Amino acid sequence: MSNDLVLACYNVSRTYQDGKLKVDVIQNLDLEVKPGESVSIVGASGSGKSTLLRALAGIWPQASGRVVLPEHSMFLPQRPYLPHGSLRAALSYPQPSNAYDSPALQEVLHTVRMPHLEKFLDVESNWSHKLSGGQQQRVAIARILLRRPHWIFADEATSALDEATEAWLYEALLQMVQAQGGGLLSVAHRPGVAVFHSRRWVLEPDEAANGYRVMER
Ligand code: ADP
Numbered sequence: 001m002s003n004d005l006v007l008a009c010y011n012v013s014r015t016y017q018d019g020k021l022k023v024d025v026i027q028n029l030d031l032e033v034k035p036g037e038s039v040s041i042v043g044a045s046g047s048g049k050s051t052l053l054r055a056l057a058g059i060w061p062q063a064s065g066r067v068v069l070p071e072h073s074m075f076l077p078q079r080p081y082l083p084h085g086s087l088r089a090a091l092s093y094p095q096p097s098n099a100y101d102s103p104a105l106q107e108v109l110h111t112v113r114m115p116h117l118e119k120f121l122d123v124e125s126n127w128s129h130k131l132s133g134g135q136q137q138r139v140a141i142a143r144i145l146l147r148r149p150h151w152i153f154a155d156e157a158t159s160a161l162d163e164a165t166e167a168w169l170y171e172a173l174l175q176m177v178q179a180q181g182g183g184l185l186s187v188a189h190r191p192g193v194a195v196f197h198s199r200r201w202v203l204e205p206d207e208a209a210n211g212y213r214v215m216e217r
């Protein structure tokens with residue numbers, strides 16, 4: 001397998017400096033994820049799940065060490081940003097609003113189970129106020145299904161969805177990344193999500209290091 005298809009980190013650490021207090025969240029971490037694999041990341045709140053996911057996604061310039069991130073990745077946050085404007089623009093973001101044609105947008109609205117929003121594609125609004133938290137999360141997932149990245153990093157990205165919709169969308173995301181030759185890494189709490197992942201990383205308390213360590217379980 002070509003090395004540039006594997007997601008990896010070597011000797012990665014991330015320290016937060018909070019005033020005089022120094023907090024080591026991840027320390028000297030070595031991890032590899034191969035195409036076709038999917039990893040769920042679990043642990044207590046504050047254990048460093050988001051920090052780890054962001055470091056692997058390459059969006060922590062402050063982390064030390066080396067991250068090898070294959071091309072075409074997207075990050076799904078818990079609270080996605082929705083630009084002010086048409087629903088078409090919100091679905092296409094960060095691409096311009098003419099990036100996809102109407103049939104593609106209608107189809108993805110069906111996939112994320114919001115077909116009733118079809119008629120609002122060209123309505124300008126403050127969608128981050130009009131849509132519920134769960135609907136906004138579905139818009140963010142719709143973007144991913146349109147853009148078809150190879151790797152997805154999902155940080156509690158389905159937390160506001162009911163379990164049936166969450167499972168349906170995980171199925172769609174997993175099928176997509178596997179077809180693209182990539183993988184999926186998620187922080188997700190509900191046990192129903194576990195079946196969509198082939199591996200599990202647990203952030204466990206590490207008293208010797210006065211922090212948490214990542215264990216494969
Ligand atoms: P989780 O996602 O598991 O809840 P986080 O990765 O968000 O945990 O945070 C891990 C630890 O890092 C926590 O102790 C948190 O307080 C600390 N932390 C996170 N972000 C910052 C920051 N910007 N400045 C200082 N400390 C932070």
Ligand code: MG
Nearest residue numbers: 049050051155
């Ligand atoms: Mg978090």
